[in-house]
Amino acid sequence: MIEFHNVRLSFGEQLVLDRANLMISEGEFVYVIGDTGIGKSTFLRLIYMDIMPTFGHVRVGGYDSSTVRRHHVPYLRRSIGVVFQDYRLLEDRSVAENVAFALHVTGAKRQMIASRVHKALSEVGLSSKEHAMPADLSGGEKQRVAIARALVNDPVILLADEPTGNLDPNSSRDILAIFEKVNKRGTACIIATHDYSLLVQRPGRVIKIQNRNFYDVV
């Protein structure tokens, strides 16, 4: 489903990936680890085609970075949910509005938006906070809203960039439990992290980025 083929990526003179190859199948649960600044976030951005390889190509579903047209990328992103360490919630909108936002941009009908927002929020255990504003939520709750927003479009891939980086151990466990539940439904989860305790709590495939390439850690 996700394939990196001879990918080279550089920012100016800085080489981040060099002839890197990788394959991730449908429904996999994958951790991406590596030192800070090694390119974990960049790896995720290549998947949702926020940046394109300098050489080689990344294939996600039916989209190939070497042939995809710019105006087709939004349609790829609708099948991918992305969660960040800093949540990236819109502070001037309620919890429900934040989640609904991901559906509004796809032009979904109002009735459908209401029911899917409700479903996504109950999936992350935040049905009672629909009308709350992000400022009134804890870090763990904010991250759950971000996950609900990522899930509301029923993605086939869920990408998480240090999702527990700002959370206490209990909240981290809750977040991981949500990922596990989503993965059981068939959604591939790819989590970039340097919190190795997660790997113990919920084992999965571990990919390490090192020397500008990917290595499976057994």
Added chain:
Amino acid sequence: MSFTYTFKESLAGFKRNRAATVITIFTVSIALLLLGVFTIITINFGQVVDQIRGRMDVEVFLKEGLTLDQHRQTGLQLKAIRGVEDATYISKEKAAEIFHKEFGENYGDMLDVNPLPASFQLKIHEGYINADSIAAIQKKALRIKTVDDVVYRKALLALIDRRAQAFSYATLFIGIVLGLSAIILVANTIRLTIYAKREIIRTMKLVGATSMFIRMPFVIEGLLHGLAGGIIASALLGVSYAFFIAPISEDLLLNIPVNFSFYLFLVGLGALLGLIGSVLSIGRFLREALVTHAYRI
């Protein structure tokens, strides 16, 4: 794409950037008001110039000793010249009558023969009342063998032409400057809105918003800035006209074209300038606002 959602987002942009929005609308309305005033002045100046040109006489004097039939033939030849609308015949007797009326004297008191020549007074088509066209008509008329001389106020016409041209260039320049100011103002405000909303834009892109979906609220916001500026400018112009200009316009012999269509033109112009400003701004600044994030590893 949901139009309601896009429209709501555009209005939200107004609220989020309230101070900049108010300043932009106010300044755009002043620019449009000045544009409106200049348009009125230009139209009036054009009308005054046309009136002066309309009174421009071109007189064609005939040679002595011609028959009445030759006079008639000359009239036909004159009418055939491109740019001549009509040619009114003034016989020697009629000329004497006019002379008597204007100067109160009779040629018979001083001379035995009528020294005034027969002539034609040419009426020129509106589009030909300018120095070059009348000079061409004069040249053609002089080629007719029965014509002795062609007289018109050449210097005055050249002066009017020069002044009218200079005035047109000046008003065009002022109009362009004012229009550009309005466009730049709207573009700047949209740029501020884009910067203020760059995180939202980034989130929109992440969740799969198309480029059109991201751009439309800004386009509509710019259009609304211009539209609001146009409405305010029209209102200000309407009030100024009713209280200050209308009472004196008759005394000034001005025909000021301030009617509903003119107000509509001003509002439409505002919307158009706003639209141009926002489209220009989006293309450039939307990319800039997002590029700042692109090189984070």
